[in-house]
Amino acid sequence: MGIADKRWWPLKALDLAPRRFWNTVKENWYLGFTAFGGPPVHFKIFRDKFVTKLEWIDEQVYQELFSVCQAFSGPGSTKMHYCVNLIHDGFLPAVLGFLIWSLPGALGMFGLAIGVSNIGESLPRIVYALLSGLNAATVGIIALAAVQLAQKAITDKLTRLLVFLGAAAGLLYNALWYFPLLMLAAGIITVVYDFRWLHGPVRMLQFRRKKTRSVEAAEAAEGQQGENDLEMSPQGGEALQTTSSSKAGNDNDNNNTNTRQRLPVTNQEAATTPNAGEEAEIHTVPPERRLNMSWKAGLSIIILFLVSFTIVMVIRGVLPNKPLLYSLFANMYLAGTVIFGGGPVVIPLLREYVVAEGWVSPRDFLIGLALIQGFPGPNFNFAVYLGALAAINFGHSAAAGAVLAYIGIFAPGLVTVHGTMGVWGAIRSRHGVKSALRGVNAAAVGLIYTAVYRLWQIGWIDGGFQRGTSLANDPWWVVVTTTSYVGGCWFGASPPVACLMGAVLGLVRYGVVVKGQGL
Numbered sequence: 087m088g089i090a091d092k093r094w095w096p097l098k099a100l101d102l103a104p105r106r107f108w109n110t111v112k113e114n115w116y117l118g119f120t121a122f123g124g125p126p127v128h129f130k131i132f133r134d135k136f137v138t139k140l141e142w143i144d145e146q147v148y149q150e151l152f153s154v155c156q157a158f159s160g161p162g163s164t165k166m167h168y169c170v171n172l173i174h175d176g177f178l179p180a181v182l183g184f185l186i187w188s189l190p191g192a193l194g195m196f197g198l199a200i201g202v203s204n205i206g207e208s209l210p211r212i213v214y215a216l217l218s219g220l221n222a223a224t225v226g227i228i229a230l231a232a233v234q235l236a237q238k239a240i241t242d243k244l245t246r247l248l249v250f251l252g253a254a255a256g257l258l259y260n261a262l263w264y265f266p267l268l269m270l271a272a273g274i275i276t277v278v279y280d281f282r283w284l285h286g287p288v289r290m291l292q293f294r295r296k297k298t299r300s301v302e303a304a305e306a307a308e309g310q311q312g313e314n315d316l317e318m319s320p321q322g323g324e325a326l327q328t329t330s331s332s333k334a335g336n337d338n339d340n341n342n343t344n345t346r347q348r349l350p351v352t353n354q355e356a357a358t359t360p361n362a363g364e365e366a367e368i369h370t371v372p373p374e375r376r377l378n379m380s381w382k383a384g385l386s387i388i389i390l391f392l393v394s395f396t397i398v399m400v401i402r403g404v405l406p407n408k409p410l411l412y413s414l415f416a417n418m419y420l421a422g423t424v425i426f427g428g429g430p431v432v433i434p435l436l437r438e439y440v441v442a443e444g445w446v447s448p449r450d451f452l453i454g455l456a457l458i459q460g461f462p463g464p465n466f467n468f469a470v471y472l473g474a475l476a477a478i479n480f481g482h483s484a485a486a487g488a489v490l491a492y493i494g495i496f497a498p499g500l501v502t503v504h505g506t507m508g509v510w511g512a513i514r515s516r517h518g519v520k521s522a523l524r525g526v527n528a529a530a531v532g533l534i535y536t537a538v539y540r541l542w543q544i545g546w547i548d549g550g551f552q553r554g555t556s557l558a559n560d561p562w563w564v565v566v567t568t569t570s571y572v573g574g575c576w577f578g579a580s581p582p583v584a585c586l587m588g589a590v591l592g593l594v595r596y597g598v599v600v601k602g603q604g605l
Contacts, residue, residue, distance in 0.1 A: 110171055110179040111186065113140065117167070118190035121462050122581040123224060126231035126534045128163035128464075131581075132170065133238075142174045149238070150514060153523040154506060156269065156530035159423055160499015161466040164188060168500055169507060177504075184500065188492075191463030192470045196488045198457060199474035202450050203484075209453070212596050214548045217453075219592020220460035221545035222563040223584050225538055226570025232534040233575075244279055245528040248272045252532020257539055269529045276525030277518055384508020391501045395423055410480050411490055414445070418469055418494030436472060445476035452547065452554060460585055469495035542567075562599070566591045 113135075121128050129152060136142045143151070155165040167187050172180035240246045255268050278284060402408070402416040417439040440446050454471045461467065473491025474484040513519050544554030546563055557563035566588050573579035573587065 106175040106179045107182060110175050110183045114167075114171070114183045114186045118187045118463050120580075120582055121187075122460070122585050123227040123231065124465050124537065125161070125163040126228045126235065126537065127581050129166060130231045130234055132163070132166055136170050142170060147173075149527055150510075150520075150523055153527040153530065154510060155503065156526065156533075158499070158502060158506060160503065161464045161496065164464045164466065164496065165499050165503040169503060172504070172507065184496075188463055188467065188496065191461045191467040192488070192492055194461050195454070195458065195467045195471040196474050196484070198454065199471045199478070199488070200484060202453055203475060203478045207449075208549055211549055211600055212593065215592045215596035215600065216589050217457060217460075217592070218546045218548070218557075218563060219566060219588040219590070219595070220457070220585055221541060221547075221588075222557055222566035222592070223570040223588020224460070225542050225545060225557065226567040226572075226588075227574060227581050227584050228534070228541070229538045229567075230571050230574045232531065232538060235531045235534065239528045239531040241524065244276065245524060248275065248525055248528035249532040252529035253535035254532075256533045256536035260536075265533060268533070269526045272525035272529035273522035274525070276528075277521045280521040280524075281518070379508040379511065381509045381512040384505040384510075387505030387508065388502060391498065391505065395419070395498070410445070411477065411482060411486060413443075414473055414476055414487060415490040415494045417443070418473065418491045419498060421469070422466075422495040422498035436469060440472045440476060445479060446472055450475055455544075455554075460589070462582075466495050467492075562591075562595050 117131070117135075121131055133148055137145055137148045151166055151169050155162045155169065158165075164184065164187065168180050168184050171183035175183075236249050240249060252268055252272065256265070398416050398419050402413070402420075405412075408416075421436060421439055437451060441448055441451050451472070454468060454475075458465055458468045458471070469491040470488045473487040473489075475487075476491075477487025478484050542558070543556050545557040546559060547554045557567060569591070570579075570584040570588055573584055574581070579587070
């Protein structure tokens with residue numbers, strides 16, 4: 087990647103070198119089977135693997151990718167995985183990496199849909215206990231991932247405040263337009279703060295106020311001194327004039343000195359401002375961190391996607407008596423385009439686009455909701471489960487519904503992030519972009535805490551409340567969540583181990599409380 091390549095970028099993107107494909111398979115084959123815990127945990131896994139261990143990207147590029155993937159629609163962790171492989175190995179290996187990453191969980195959700203379509207009205211209580219244990223352990227895993235990501239995102243008091251405000255705002259309100267607005271506001275705040283756009287007006291007011299007070303005090307003191315000098319010496323007026331002239335000269339020197347001194351543009355620049363005579367640092371992007379695609383190509387990809395989205399939505403709105411499979415694909419395509427915030431946001435949105443349409447029952451939706459937390463890979467695979475169930479319920483092929491839902495939910499995010507990467511290569515080294523991403527990153531990490539709260543509120547399911555209730559209603563689930571968090575934080579337990587432990591503890595509760603006490 088570091089050697090200049092003058093070929094047209096599509097030819098470079100279609101590099102079929104077996105080494106690149108083998109490299110992708112070798113380093114990604116197991117992630118789709120072991121990456122439990124949802125997007126917050128996935129980001130931590132990717133950082134540990136691709137930044138710390140393999141060094142495919144550095145910490146700065148990771149933070150930039152995290153901000154970009156969170157700031158735009160689609161599955162955040164899947165886009166991060168795709169972009170890392172795209173930068174390191176090219177387009178086709180990145181597509182292969184995406185399939186390796188997503189298909190294991192998608193196939194598992196497809197099999198689950200087949201099974202759920204053949205069960206009765208309710209499940210055995212032991213199954214509900216197992217699912218609740220998985221949910222409780224997942225809450226602990228996500229909470230730990232949120233804390234660890236926050237430690238990386240917080241670089242100063244401002245980002246600490248933005249993480250808190252992002253989490254608080256996400257807990258208080260939830261809407262499709264709300265999450266991107268919060269991240270945009272955080273980016274604007276950091277730009278205003280880092281470039282000190284408000285420092286100038288504020289300091290000017292302070293300076294004028296202080297100058298007025300100083301002038302008044304000086305005039306009063308000079309007036310008093312002049313009276314004393316006139317009383318003591320006939321030449322006091324001349325002495326006063328000399329003193330005033332000397333003072334004015336000193337003021338001019340100070341003003342010239344202040345004029346020569348320049349305030350640093352950002353806080354980071356303030357820490358590394360060169361001394362007089364030294365050249366300012368030139369910020370460059372290492373060649374090995376660049377994607378070989380022009381910004382024009384990236385912009386063209388984004389425009390083509392917007393055209394396709396418009397066509398699909400127009401047909402969805404005007405075509406009467408649409409086939410179910412087309413309506414399913416159109417709804418998933420719409421969901422994949424407008425979802426900001428990743429996995430935690432996709433669940434309620436898909437409920438509106440599938441359950442509200444009458445394609446899937448609320449009970450089957452909640453069963454999938456509980457089990458998706460225990461499946462590896464992206465949470466967007468939940469769409470595969472819903473697509474297969476919707477197709478089965480209306481007499482269509484389960485495989486057709488699953489494939490259409492899979493393409494519809496993932497394609498918008500992957501296409502737009504691919505185009506964004508081309509544009510990103512042209513603007514990523516600018517101070518304003520880096521400053522804005524610092525705030526977007528902090529707000530995005532804060533929003534991860536909303537996933538903890540929302541899953542906590544519906545994590546316990548049983549025969550009497552199949553729609554889910556708060557884990558706080560039973561101390562046992564609080565202990566399971568805490569154990570998962572402590573195991574990962576203090577004892578290095580991996581997410582798969584924590585999920586397995588949560589499932590076992592759920593079964594233990596069933597044996598002790600339900601069977602033992604005859605409840």
